[in-house]
Amino acid sequence: MRDTGQCINVDAGGKAFMVDGTQVNQLTLRALVKKQALIPCGKDLFGQGVTAYRISEEAIAA
Numbered sequence: 001m002r003d004t005g006q007c008i009n010v011d012a013g014g015k016a017f018m019v020d021g022t023q024v025n026q027l028t029l030r031a032l033v034k035k036q037a038l039i040p041c042g043k044d045l046f047g048q049g050v051t052a053y054r055i056s057e058e059a060i061a062a
Contacts, residue, residue, distance in 0.1 A: 006055045008038065016053075029053075 008024055010016050016024035032038045033053065042052030 007041070008053045008055070009042075010049075010051050010053075 007019055008016050008029065009019070014026075016026065016029045018024060029038070033040075037056055038053040039056055040050045040052075041054045043049065044051050
């Protein structure tokens, strides 16, 4: 799966945001991860939680 370079960031409270500040619903985020439309690309300081996702090219083509 190739990524596009577009990101969704997750703050310390677990809220997801697009780069422009638009909030992403948690259910939407989970569904896109499950469908592999989002690729995890960042972890927290301890390496445990995902802090960023990249949007895959396959998701954009669909």
